Amino acid sequence: MSGQDLMATENFVDFQDVWLAYNEELLAEQHFAVEDINLQVKQGEFIAIVGPSGCGKSTFMKLTTGLRKPSRGRILVDGREVDGPLKISGMAFQAPSLLPWRTTLDNVLLPLEIVEPYRSQFKAKRAEFEARAIELLKSVGLGGYERKFPWQLSGGMQQRASICRALIHEPKMLLLDEPFGALDAFTREELWCTLRDLWTERQFNVILVTHDLRESVFLADTVYVMSKSPGRFVVKRHIDLPRPRDLEVTYTPAFSDIVHELRGHIGAIRKS
Amino acid sequence: MKQKTLERWAPWGLLVLTLVLWQTVCSAFQVSEFIFPSPWRIAQQTFEFKAVIAAHAWRTFWVTMAGFGIAIVVGVLLGFVIGSSRLAYAAVYPLMTGFNALPKAAFVPILVVWFGIGVGPAILTAFLISFFPIMVNIATGLATLEPELEDVLRVLGAKRWDVLIKVGLPRSMPYFFGSLKVAITLAFVGTTVSEMTAANEGIGYLLISAGSAMQMGLAFSGLVVVGAMAMVMYELFSYIENHTTAWAHRGSQEV
Numbered sequence: 001m002s003g004q005d006l007m008a009t010e011n012f013v014d015f016q017d018v019w020l021a022y023n024e025e026l027l028a029e030q031h032f033a034v035e036d037i038n039l040q041v042k043q044g045e046f047i048a049i050v051g052p053s054g055c056g057k058s059t060f061m062k063l064t065t066g067l068r069k070p071s072r073g074r075i076l077v078d079g080r081e082v083d084g085p086l087k088i089s090g091m092a093f094q095a096p097s098l099l100p101w102r103t104t105l106d107n108v109l110l111p112l113e114i115v116e117p118y119r120s121q122f123k124a125k126r127a128e129f130e131a132r133a134i135e136l137l138k139s140v141g142l143g144g145y146e147r148k149f150p151w152q153l154s155g156g157m158q159q160r161a162s163i164c165r166a167l168i169h170e171p172k173m174l175l176l177d178e179p180f181g182a183l184d185a186f187t188r189e190e191l192w193c194t195l196r197d198l199w200t201e202r203q204f205n206v207i208l209v210t211h212d213l214r215e216s217v218f219l220a221d222t223v224y225v226m227s228k229s230p231g232r233f234v235v236k237r238h239i240d241l242p243r244p245r246d247l248e249v250t251y252t253p254a255f256s257d258i259v260h261e262l263r264g265h266i267g268a269i270r271k272s
Numbered sequence: 273m274k275q276k277t278l279e280r281w282a283p284w285g286l287l288v289l290t291l292v293l294w295q296t297v298c299s300a301f302q303v304s305e306f307i308f309p310s311p312w313r314i315a316q317q318t319f320e321f322k323a324v325i326a327a328h329a330w331r332t333f334w335v336t337m338a339g340f341g342i343a344i345v346v347g348v349l350l351g352f353v354i355g356s357s358r359l360a361y362a363a364v365y366p367l368m369t370g371f372n373a374l375p376k377a378a379f380v381p382i383l384v385v386w387f388g389i390g391v392g393p394a395i396l397t398a399f400l401i402s403f404f405p406i407m408v409n410i411a412t413g414l415a416t417l418e419p420e421l422e423d424v425l426r427v428l429g430a431k432r433w434d435v436l437i438k439v440g441l442p443r444s445m446p447y448f449f450g451s452l453k454v455a456i457t458l459a460f461v462g463t464t465v466s467e468m469t470a471a472n473e474g475i476g477y478l479l480i481s482a483g484s485a486m487q488m489g490l491a492f493s494g495l496v497v498v499g500a501m502a503m504v505m506y507e508l509f510s511y512i513e514n515h516t517t518a519w520a521h522r523g524s525q526e527v
């Protein structure tokens with residue numbers, strides 16, 4: 001085993017000097033959406049990316065999942081260079097985007113109809129998969145809502161179902177793009193705890209893009225602050241609050257200090 | 273509940289009201305039946321010529337359904353192609369819009385040259401006039417997929433085809449059924465217009481011959497029959513629409 005392979009197994013996600021321009025004209029003009037991204041994420045680490053809107057956070061997500069290829073540099077995920085959509089990740093967005101003609105259960109099962117090895121077993125093992133989906137729904141507080149249609153659920157419940165859909169195929173990496181942005185403050189805090197519990201239990205990697213600083217500090221191991229276009233990481237802040245974290249922690253001075261410090265960095269970026 | 277019953281009977285009430293008013297005007301001013309026949313006169317003539325009208329109506333009906341059937345097949349296929357490929361959309365759409373702007377009645381003489389007098393021109397006119405809304409609606413349903421949803425699936429390694437089958441097609445079904453309602457009424461227009469100049473049978477032919485024989489009551493009953501057939505078919509597709517894609521109409525059903 002070479003030295004690099006060893007490095008790769010240690011770091012689950014490894015961005016090495018990554019630049020991205022959205023098309024060739026922009027590349028010729030040296031106009032990059034994100035630039036000089038260097039990032040190492042350990043196995044099972046929960047990272048959050050915060051920054052002003054339009055700073056390339058979503059671009060970063062597309063790079064990580066292989067939906068976009070970098071113009072320069074390379075990206076390794078799980079020891080392999082990313083050269084197309086990874087099948088080991090799940091995604092959820094601000095809009096739950098559930099399919100209205102499918103029940104909640106069938107919505108959650110959708111990834112299993114697409115990704116191998118589940119796809120070829122889907123008909124034979126349907127009952128088993130359904131049991132698994134029902135179990136997962138129950139763990140986020142949606143027990144008994146399997147047969148309801150998405151439009152019969154509240155916004156928070158739809159978002160829970162959307163996170164279940166991202167997790168049903170047991171991905172090694174969960175990517176969340178402002179998943180709680182459209183929810184009210186109370187529902188949002190409830191869902192923080194749901195996500196915390198799922199992550200504690202299953203130990204997948206999480207990349208959370210958000211502009212809620214309290215959310216990032218409460219949930220993540222490491223918070224990265226991104227500058228506005230072209231996006232680059234300007235601050236890396238390790239969150240050393242002890243785990244397991246309770247919502248109470250958000251009212252402690254230590255928590256407020258970190259949030260305040262990050263807020264200072266964002267303020268500095270906005271002024272520059 | 274009371275509001276709902278009222279809504280259901282409202283169109284019938286309006287129909288009766290219109291007929292009564294029409295009859296009153298015709299009787300009161302003694303309008304000549306060769307100019308503007310009264311509803312009663314139309315009813316009498318419809319009854320008198322019921323066998324003839326039925327034969328012509330049947331012809332118009334099956335010809336329309338044949339044209340409409342072709343329109344569904346062609347409309348869905350074309351819509352699928354241009355809705356699933358941006359290049360095809362860019363290439364086909366402007367031409368189709370131009371084509372749709374042409375009056376379809378203008379095609380009838382050309383179709384007569386190619387296919388002769390009879391069912392050929394009528395079926396094709398019905399088809400030409402009714403495939404466009406079907407195509408546009410299928411294409412719109414496919415082309416307006418939410419990008420986030422596409423990303424969710426592509427991250428899992430879904431191919432374009434998977435996305436089309438799992439999301440695109442079911443998503444465009446309400447658009448499709450919606451377009452059938454519009455298309456079926458257009459198809460009746462196409463058939464009737466074509467029959468007026470290029471057939472010896474059908475309601476369109478009946479209208480022309482009744483008109484030239486000054487049988488105004490009969491001409492009007494021809495119109496009534498076409499209208500009734502189109503309305504029945506419209507309601508049929510509306511019923512199918514509501515019972516297959518209820519998820520898209522939940523707002524109106526909950527009221």
